[in-house]
Structure formats: C-alpha cells, structure tokens
Amino acid sequence: MTADTPFTHIGKPLPRKEDRRFLTGKGRYLDDVAIAGALQVCFVRSPHAHAKINGIDTQVARDLPGVVGVFTGKDLAGWTAPLRLAPPIEGLHPVEMTTLPIDKVRFHGDPVAVVVATDRYVAEDAAELVEVDYDPLPCVADTDTALAADAPLVDDTLPDNLVSHQSFSAGDPAARRADADRVVEARFGLHRHTHVPMETRGCLADWDAGRAHLSMHIGTQAPHPMRGQLAARLGLDETQVTVISPDIGGGFGQKIALYREELTVAALARHLDRPVRWREDRLENLTSASHARETQCVTRASVRSDGRITGLELELTEDFGAYCFYPANYMARVIAMILTGPYKIADYAFDVKVVLTNKCGNGPMRAPMAITSWVMEGTIDAVARDLGLDPVEVRRINALGPDDMPYTMATGEVLEDVTPLETLEAAVAGIDLHDFRERQARARKDGRLLGLGLCTVVESTTYGSQFYKAAGIPGSGHEAAWVRLEPSGVVNASVGLMGSGQGYETPLSQAVAEGLGVAPEAVRIQLGHTDVAPYGMGSRGARGATAGGGTLYLCAQKAQAKVLAIAAGMLNLNDTQGLRLHNGQVERRLEEAWQPTGLSLADVARRAYLDPTALPEGITPGLDVSLTYDPPAMTYSNATHACEVELDPATGKLHIARYLVAEDCGTVLNPLVVKGQQQGAVAMGLSGALLEQVVYDENGQNLSATLADYLVATSCELPNIEIIPMHTPNRKTPAGIKGMAEGGIMGAIGVIAGAVNDALAPLGVTAEQMPLSPQRLRALLRGAGNFKPQTKLSNPSATTHDTTTLGTPGTTDRRTDRA
Incomplete structure (x- = not known):
C-alpha cells in the first residue's frame, strides 16, 4: 500500500466493537472475575507524612473473627525483593524501596501493614484495630524546603533530596543573551494532579501450589512488563506467572507500574495458598495510588526587537513525591528535550532538578510532558x-x-x-x-x-528503543504481534497492548484487515493475556496506533503473503504476481481488472492446515504469523x-x-x-x-x-x-x-x-x-x-x-x- 493508494479499511469511521458489551452491561471488569474462597485485604495507612515506625501491634486485629492474618513490612521483606532503580544516568541517584515500609513512613497514606480476612468489611474493621507506634519527623512539604541545606531527608539512603539533576547546553545561549535586544523572563507553575480513573486500582491473585504458578488478574496497561516485575520481585520465573487483564475502567498512566499493594497481594496469595483480592477505595486512590505533574519552570528568552528568539534557557524543578516507581528524571527529561517544539531555536540550555518530598510518589499521567x-x-x-x-x-x-x-x-x-x-x-x-x-x-x-x-x-x-538507549533508561520501545488464521478461515490477532477505554479493538481490527485483505468484522483482537499475546511493551504514551496498529498492519501483510503463496499453488501459478486477497476472497488481475478466482480465505486455510502435503515447496503448514517492529527513536x-x-x-x-x-x-x-x-x-x-x-x-x-x-x-x-x-x-x-x-x-x-x-x-x-x-x-x-x-x-x-x-x-x- 503506498501513500497515494487509498486504503480500503483504514480511515473508515466504524463503530467501536467494544461498545456492545459496555453499553449492555456485559463488560468484564476485575470485580466481575469470581474465584471461590478468595480472601480480602485492607491496608493500614499512615496518618503522618513523615514518621519513624517504632513498632506495630497486630494482636487485637488478629483476634477479630474472620481475620486470617495481619502482616507488616518485615513479613513482606522475607517474601519479596526490594525495588531498585539505578539506571546509569549522570546526576540520577540510585533508589531502593521495600514492598512495605519497615523503618519509617514517607507520606500521608503510606501503607504500613495489611489485614487479610474472609470478608472485606471484616478486613476494614480489623485495620482500625492495628496499633502503630509512630515518632513524627519534620515534614518536607515542598521543593524549596526539600532543597534547603538543612532539610530532613525523605530517603535516608541519599545524600540530599535532589534525586536527579541534569544540565544541557547547545550552541551558546550566554552569547545570545549578551547580544539580545531584550531578555524576557517568564514563569510557569503546574500544580499536582492525580489520574482519577473511574475504576480504581485492584487485583486478584491466585496461586496454584501444584503447578507453582501465579495467575494475576489485574487491570494493567502493560501486561508483559507487569509479569516480568512480578516474577522478579517474587523470585519466580516468568513462566510461573500469568497476567490476565480484564476490561479496564480507565488508566491514564496510573496502571502501568507494579505498585506495592499489588505485589503484597500476590505475595500473600502465595504465602497463604489462597486466592487473595484487593480493591482500593476512592480515598486510597486519591491519596496513595500515584500522582503527577507539580512542575515549576522559568524561561529566559533572548530576543531581537522583531520578536525572533535567538536563545532560550530553561530552569525546571519537579516535585516527585516520596518514592520512585520510575527513574526520577523520566518525565522531566522529556519536557526539557522537546520544549522548543514548533520553533527554530538553535541555542538552548536547560537545568532540570527533580526533588523528593513527603507526598505520594509521582508517575506518568496522560501527557507526562503536559506543561x-x-x-x-x-x-x-x-x-x-x-x-x-x-x-x-x-x-x-x-x-x-x-x-x-x-x-x-x-x-x-x-x-x-x-x-x-x-x-x-x-x-x-x-x-x-x-x-x-x-x-x-x-x-x-x-x-x-x-x-x-x-x-x-x-x-x-x-518512543522507539533508540530513545530509551540514548536516554540511559533500560527498556524497549518495540512492539510484537501475531496474526493467526484458523482452519476455517477465522482471523485472530494479538499485540502486546492493553486498552483501558481507548477503543483499541476496532482500529486494530482495521489495521489487520487492511494488511491481510479481509473485512474488519472478520478479525478478532485478543489483548491483555500474557499466555496469549506476544511480548510487547504495553499501552503508554500515544504508542497504541503507531506501535500497536503499525505492527499488526505489517504482520497482517506478512500473513497475506503466505496466503497468496498457497493460493498461487492452488491456482497452478508460478508466483503471486497479480494476486490479492480482498474481503476474504482471492482475486487475480486480468485485463486491467480484478477478477474472482473462486478461492476464499477459508479454502486456503483448509489447505494450509489439513492438506500440508499439497502445499508449494518451501511453504510450512499452518497460517500462524508473528512479527516484531521497533519504531523510529521518536515519532x-x-x-x-x-x-x-x-x-x-x-x-x-x-x-x-x-x-x-x-x-x-x-x-x-x-x-x-x-x-x-x-x-x-x-x-x-x-x-x-x-x-x-x-x-x-x-x-x-x-x-x-x-x-x-x-x-x-x-x-x-x-x-x-x-x-x-x-x-x-x-x-x-x-x-x-x-x-x-x-x-x-x-x-x-x-x-x-x-x-x-x-x-x-x-x-x-x-x-x-x-x-x-x-x-x-x-x-x-x-x-x-x-x-x-x-x-x-x-x-x-x-x-x-x-x-x-x-x-x-x-x-x-x-x-x-x-x-
């Protein structure tokens, strides 16, 4: 397909396939997934922003009828590995956190203990009975306080609260400032937000002791990275973990990382050999899930009298909160790198500081570079x-x-x-x-x-893999897809994304249909199951169409090539020249027009699966095609x-x-x-x-x-x-x-x-x-x-x-x- 050739299915305003189940109340969300005998958990959260934990008395809570157990950070430390983020980036401090706090809490809402009970209401009642002996510490409530010389440390393992500091200069901004007709300073303060998904976070962990296998039902935007994190933190092989994401009621970036609560639930399911589930309430979501933004910027533009900007300097300070679930420079770096955007500015410098404070930790939120x-x-x-x-x-x-x-x-x-x-x-x-x-x-x-x-x-x-490599951030930007035609000619396809309300199933079907030569209605997209979908990097940023749709489009073209090779043999042709698959029918170009051959996709699929000895030389049985694609460094x-x-x-x-x-x-x-x-x-x-x-x-x-x-x-x-x-x-x-x-x-x-x-x-x-x-x-x-x-x-x-x-x-x- 060339840029000058109109697409058949791409670009058509087809109704969303998902809407039928959503509008009729047939969507399947986490709370619709039922496993008999599942236990419920409730987290005990700190009322203090910053305090030492002198001790936790769980006895009264344990004695409450229906309570299975009460566990603390020390328990979880024996079952899980800490999270360590230490990418080799100059100016970025390595950080590490245990699954639950052991020595001190760092923000209002920090989880310090977890109650497991047969009923959610019992778990919540028992959580009220857990006694935590706190010794309050001075609070670091803003970046100015955090950067002060005598500031209390949010993370006691670091030399100060400046967790990340990077500078950059291209051209000669200082010279442009000296030569300018005017230097114009401007200030910008974007406040702290949170994601407010309609469906709050939650998970259901089911440990199969016989197979030594964890099934994790969780609304996640990135199922395969989630599987990898769970396996690593639990000391399991990735083959011992399956992540299954049902329909998700909104994510906006909040449902990418493996958070401490979800890891705790998985560890408890394994420890207790019982299914365990958790659903956070709205108060927990607003205080303890993940926050975003809170960035202060100052720019100094060196300008000529006609308004031409000859040089630009940026000072950026971001309040990252108490914990790092992502490299601390991640969001701020993107802001600084693309700031000049639509304008011709060759002389540019930035100084970017990311600071820890006693607030809920930050993460990406739809448009991390929003400011x-x-x-x-x-x-x-x-x-x-x-x-x-x-x-x-x-x-x-x-x-x-x-x-x-x-x-x-x-x-x-x-x-x-x-x-x-x-x-x-x-x-x-x-x-x-x-x-x-x-x-x-x-x-x-x-x-x-x-x-x-x-x-x-x-x-x-x-973001392609080259971007991450250049930024010093471990990870990949590639995506993977498979397209599988069944013996009946039915088309299944999958990619490593997971939708959280975007309507992926319809446009991804159109991408497959375009590349393969079938109707979009004939394509079934399967997402969110790590045993089914190929290993991909999930849904984040705006990569769903380019990485997800693009990979499926290429994979479907590869599948069509094999279909046509088999069809050529069935038509006694030497090659596929002049053949195409159009709306599930094999057509041949004759006398400047496409003519039906009488072969359907179902005919070709039956030959591929059920009569492999009749396939052309070099063609393997079946119609199961996979492909990976790495986008440009940045699109x-x-x-x-x-x-x-x-x-x-x-x-x-x-x-x-x-x-x-x-x-x-x-x-x-x-x-x-x-x-x-x-x-x-x-x-x-x-x-x-x-x-x-x-x-x-x-x-x-x-x-x-x-x-x-x-x-x-x-x-x-x-x-x-x-x-x-x-x-x-x-x-x-x-x-x-x-x-x-x-x-x-x-x-x-x-x-x-x-x-x-x-x-x-x-x-x-x-x-x-x-x-x-x-x-x-x-x-x-x-x-x-x-x-x-x-x-x-x-x-x-x-x-x-x-x-x-x-x-x-x-x-x-x-x-x-x-x-």
Missing part, C-alpha cells in the same frame, strides 16, 4: 507582551515551516513530517482572529474581559489549539466561548476513535487546568482526598470542541501512522492559560500558576487595581499594555500570580 506547550507558548506570549508585538506574528517569525523539514532540534531530536506552521495558520483562520480582536476591543469598553489563546503542540507519541504529531474565553471581573468565573483544534496526527485508523481521543484529551487538559488539584498542607496532610475536594470537570463545564483535520502521513512508519492522544492535554493547558492572560492583559497582571480557578483569578483581579473599562485601548489588535488606558501601571510594573 511543555504552555511553557513554550507562554514564553512566546511573554515576548509579545514585553515587546508590544502581535503574538501571532511572534509565532510566525519563529515557527518551523515546510522548508525547514526535517529539522534537528537543539537537543538532537529530529522533527519530520510535522506541520506546525500550517496548523497555526488554520487555527488563526478558523477562529477568525480579526473578528475576535474587534469584538474584544468593543467588550473592553463595556468592562468585559475577553481573551484569545493560541497553542501549537508538537507531541512526542511513540511526532502536531496540532494548534485556539480558545476564546470571557472572564467575569466581579467573580473570576471563566466561560469558554469557543474551542478549536487544527490537528495533524498522520494516517488515522478510525476517525471516530481518534475524534473521541482528541476531545477526551482536551477535556482532561481543561479539567486539570481549571479545577483539579491535589492539595497538601505544610504538615504533608492531603486535603483533597475526596471527590468533594478534588474537583473534576463534567460536560457542564466543558465546551464543544471543534476539530479541523489536517493529517499528513509519516513516511517512516507503517501506513504513515503518527499517533496521538496526549497532545490534546498539552494544548488545552497552554491555550487556556494564553486565553486567560490575554483577557487579563488590560489589567497588567499575568496568571503564572495553575489551576485557573475562580478563586485564583479573582485574587488576580483584586490585585490589579481599578480597571477603567470606558477607556479605549490604543491598539486593540494586539495584547500589549497601554498605561494610558488603565488604572494601574503597565509593562513597567506587571503583577503576576506566584501563589
């Missing part, structure tokens, strides 16, 4: 404000255009087959910028604050978001009047699924930017441990999301797939901040910290002084600050939000 586009686009807007220029023109003068491709970024990352300038122009035209500026000027006269944001995103989607897609808002000066209430995305994510497997992913990502980004926030007090107490405190946007708070498709294929990936799913979050965070600051421009204030809640925006409005709406702006077409129109100073005394 990237806000930082870059916010820097562009800061340059425009400081120089009194049109922010669109500043973007244009710095943007990468078609003639710049392929473009090697300062960090060595290569951008190709992306269209940042084209999506920018499409978004500007789609939002009708000129009309908006006229409406904005009229609104300001009436005391109304309208704002427009633009955010161009270059999204890293698929990118891109988009530009445009957003119009109105801010109520009296209350700080924010209304999103219009939201538009010009998107280029390459060849689209299924536009219905892709549109859902685009809209879902934008919704998640807006929810996080406007409402969601994990809040800790100075003592490390989590104050946002319920859904009454941790607010998530509903359809009532979200706008209609317009999509302008501008897809161009990637020439180095199967079928031209680029991937997408996380860029919508990056764009939403950046564009809403830009829109809010555009609305605030007449008041001389800038929002530098999220979330952009009504309280935060009202505080900014109060700090702005007297707004005089009746005064006309001298240049309503640009987001500059004319001190003659305002009751407060303009660019010489801008006020910012550092809260």
Whole structure:
C-alpha cells in the first residue's frame, strides 16, 4: 500500500466493537472475575507524612473473627525483593524501596501493614484495630524546603533530596543573551494532579501450589512488563506467572507500574495458598495510588526587537513525591528535550532538578510532558507582551515551516513530517482572529474581559528503543504481534497492548484487515493475556496506533503473503504476481481488472492446515504469523489549539466561548476513535487546568482526598470542541501512522492559560500558576487595581499594555500570580 493508494479499511469511521458489551452491561471488569474462597485485604495507612515506625501491634486485629492474618513490612521483606532503580544516568541517584515500609513512613497514606480476612468489611474493621507506634519527623512539604541545606531527608539512603539533576547546553545561549535586544523572563507553575480513573486500582491473585504458578488478574496497561516485575520481585520465573487483564475502567498512566499493594497481594496469595483480592477505595486512590505533574519552570528568552528568539534557557524543578516507581528524571527529561517544539531555536540550555518530598510518589499521567506547550507558548506570549508585538506574528517569525523539514532540534531530536506552521495558520483562520480582536476591543469598553489563546503542540507519541538507549533508561520501545488464521478461515490477532477505554479493538481490527485483505468484522483482537499475546511493551504514551496498529498492519501483510503463496499453488501459478486477497476472497488481475478466482480465505486455510502435503515447496503448514517492529527513536504529531474565553471581573468565573483544534496526527485508523481521543484529551487538559488539584498542607496532610475536594470537570463545564483535520502521513512508519492522544492535554493547558492572560492583559497582571480557578483569578483581579473599562485601548489588535488606558501601571510594573 503506498501513500497515494487509498486504503480500503483504514480511515473508515466504524463503530467501536467494544461498545456492545459496555453499553449492555456485559463488560468484564476485575470485580466481575469470581474465584471461590478468595480472601480480602485492607491496608493500614499512615496518618503522618513523615514518621519513624517504632513498632506495630497486630494482636487485637488478629483476634477479630474472620481475620486470617495481619502482616507488616518485615513479613513482606522475607517474601519479596526490594525495588531498585539505578539506571546509569549522570546526576540520577540510585533508589531502593521495600514492598512495605519497615523503618519509617514517607507520606500521608503510606501503607504500613495489611489485614487479610474472609470478608472485606471484616478486613476494614480489623485495620482500625492495628496499633502503630509512630515518632513524627519534620515534614518536607515542598521543593524549596526539600532543597534547603538543612532539610530532613525523605530517603535516608541519599545524600540530599535532589534525586536527579541534569544540565544541557547547545550552541551558546550566554552569547545570545549578551547580544539580545531584550531578555524576557517568564514563569510557569503546574500544580499536582492525580489520574482519577473511574475504576480504581485492584487485583486478584491466585496461586496454584501444584503447578507453582501465579495467575494475576489485574487491570494493567502493560501486561508483559507487569509479569516480568512480578516474577522478579517474587523470585519466580516468568513462566510461573500469568497476567490476565480484564476490561479496564480507565488508566491514564496510573496502571502501568507494579505498585506495592499489588505485589503484597500476590505475595500473600502465595504465602497463604489462597486466592487473595484487593480493591482500593476512592480515598486510597486519591491519596496513595500515584500522582503527577507539580512542575515549576522559568524561561529566559533572548530576543531581537522583531520578536525572533535567538536563545532560550530553561530552569525546571519537579516535585516527585516520596518514592520512585520510575527513574526520577523520566518525565522531566522529556519536557526539557522537546520544549522548543514548533520553533527554530538553535541555542538552548536547560537545568532540570527533580526533588523528593513527603507526598505520594509521582508517575506518568496522560501527557507526562503536559506543561511543555504552555511553557513554550507562554514564553512566546511573554515576548509579545514585553515587546508590544502581535503574538501571532511572534509565532510566525519563529515557527518551523515546510522548508525547514526535517529539522534537528537543539537537543538532537529530529522533527519530520510535522506541520506546525500550517496548523497555526488554520487555527488563526478558523477562529477568525480579526473578528475576535474587534469584538474584544468593543467588550473592553463595556468592562468585559475577553481573551484569545493560541497553542501549537508538537507531541512526542511513540518512543522507539533508540530513545530509551540514548536516554540511559533500560527498556524497549518495540512492539510484537501475531496474526493467526484458523482452519476455517477465522482471523485472530494479538499485540502486546492493553486498552483501558481507548477503543483499541476496532482500529486494530482495521489495521489487520487492511494488511491481510479481509473485512474488519472478520478479525478478532485478543489483548491483555500474557499466555496469549506476544511480548510487547504495553499501552503508554500515544504508542497504541503507531506501535500497536503499525505492527499488526505489517504482520497482517506478512500473513497475506503466505496466503497468496498457497493460493498461487492452488491456482497452478508460478508466483503471486497479480494476486490479492480482498474481503476474504482471492482475486487475480486480468485485463486491467480484478477478477474472482473462486478461492476464499477459508479454502486456503483448509489447505494450509489439513492438506500440508499439497502445499508449494518451501511453504510450512499452518497460517500462524508473528512479527516484531521497533519504531523510529521518536515519532511526532502536531496540532494548534485556539480558545476564546470571557472572564467575569466581579467573580473570576471563566466561560469558554469557543474551542478549536487544527490537528495533524498522520494516517488515522478510525476517525471516530481518534475524534473521541482528541476531545477526551482536551477535556482532561481543561479539567486539570481549571479545577483539579491535589492539595497538601505544610504538615504533608492531603486535603483533597475526596471527590468533594478534588474537583473534576463534567460536560457542564466543558465546551464543544471543534476539530479541523489536517493529517499528513509519516513516511517512516507503517501506513504513515503518527499517533496521538496526549497532545490534546498539552494544548488545552497552554491555550487556556494564553486565553486567560490575554483577557487579563488590560489589567497588567499575568496568571503564572495553575489551576485557573475562580478563586485564583479573582485574587488576580483584586490585585490589579481599578480597571477603567470606558477607556479605549490604543491598539486593540494586539495584547500589549497601554498605561494610558488603565488604572494601574503597565509593562513597567506587571503583577503576576506566584501563589
């Protein structure tokens, strides 16, 4: 299939196969998996953020009827190996943790003991009876405290709380700073989030003592890596562990790692020789599962008077929490490496610090690099404000255009087959910028604050093995697939991914159908079972389409080649030239048209399996084909978001009047699924930017441990999301797939901040910290002084600050939000 040849099945908006079982209540989630006699567990969690464990008294809890046992970190240390992360990365400290804490707890919600009972309610009652003698320690509640010279150590094995520190420089940013017409500084603070999946974490472990084999039922995004971690930590061979993932009610990155609770449940099942299950409640999920984000950035842009950025410097500090389930530099490194994204910036330097604090540990959350586009686009807007220029023109003068491709970024990352300038122009035209500026000027006269944001995103989607090797992180980016045709002609296929709501089964069926030459309805995709699926790296980032769909597409083409070789023999042809499989029928090219041969896929399959002596020479029996594929080091897609808002000066209430995305994510497997992913990502980004926030007090107490405190946007708070498709294929990936799913979050965070600051421009204030809640925006409005709406702006077409129109100073005394 060439780029000029239309696909038959790829790109068709087929309804999701999964929806039938989901909408009729026939989905099979973890709680639907029943094993007779399964015990229930409940974890005892620390009320302190930082404290020594002097002793744990479990006797009263053990005596409660129905309790099978109560176990502590010392017990688990005898059954499991500790987790050690020590990749050979300069500036990254090795870290190690036991399955449960033994000597001290490090955050509010740290699990210190586990109760096993015949009933969940009994287990929870017994957990209340476990007495833990704590000796509270000083709390490290933020990065400033963590980096202080006399800071208490979060991890006593480390010399300080700076767990990772890397610096980089390309070109000569210092020289660019010295030569610049202006150096513009901008600050950005993205707050702590958590994933809030509809289905919280849980697992069901079943140990078969006779076979010495563990079956682990768990909603995981990466079944094979999960199997490997379980086997290693339990001292088992991988053949002794099967991971089975049922339907998953959302993951967003929270269901990748093997967490301590899940390992504990597996160890208990083996120790007790009984099935053991666990389901966390919402409070546990919000306090103890995994958090994300909490990143502070400062940029310094060296610029010419026309807005051209000649050099850029980044300082980034990330609060990683108390424990490292991933290499601590992982997320922050990606932010720094791709920061310059859609712009031509050759002289670039970064300094990245990752810090431990007494909070729940961080991990990847949909778009781990979420802050990237806000930082870059916010820097562009800061340059425009400081120089009194049109922010669109500043973007244009710095943007990468078609003639710049392929473009090697300062960090060595290569951008190709992306269209940042084209999506920018499409978004500007789609939002009708000129009309908006006229409406904005009229609104300001009436005391109304309208704002427009633009955010161009270059999204890293698929990380190949070469990326991990270059980053010094152990692991692979490859994916594996098999396509198996049964003797009846039925098509089964599998890949190492696991869906958690994305709708994989339909687009992956389309990829197989396209490569093989059958209808998508004839393909059954099998996911999430390590004894069935080939060893793959699972679902993370936006690799599902490129790595998963691309590998299946290539594997299906390989299967088709064997089908046609057998068909050629059945038709007494010397080779397969002029043959194809189309909708399950073998056709031959005759007189410039495809003609039926009378052979079906079922005919060929029967020959392959049931009459192998009649196969052509060199063709082996059966139709079972496997293939592995390693994507390029990095694959990118891109988009530009445009957003119009109105801010109520009296209350700080924010209304999103219009939201538009010009998107280029390459060849689209299924536009219905892709549109859902685009809209879902934008919704998640807006929810996080406007409402969601994990809040800790100075003592490390989590104050946002319920859904009454941790607010998530509903359809009532979200706008209609317009999509302008501008897809161009990637020439180095199967079928031209680029991937997408996380860029919508990056764009939403950046564009809403830009829109809010555009609305605030007449008041001389800038929002530098999220979330952009009504309280935060009202505080900014109060700090702005007297707004005089009746005064006309001298240049309503640009987001500059004319001190003659305002009751407060303009660019010489801008006020910012550092809260």
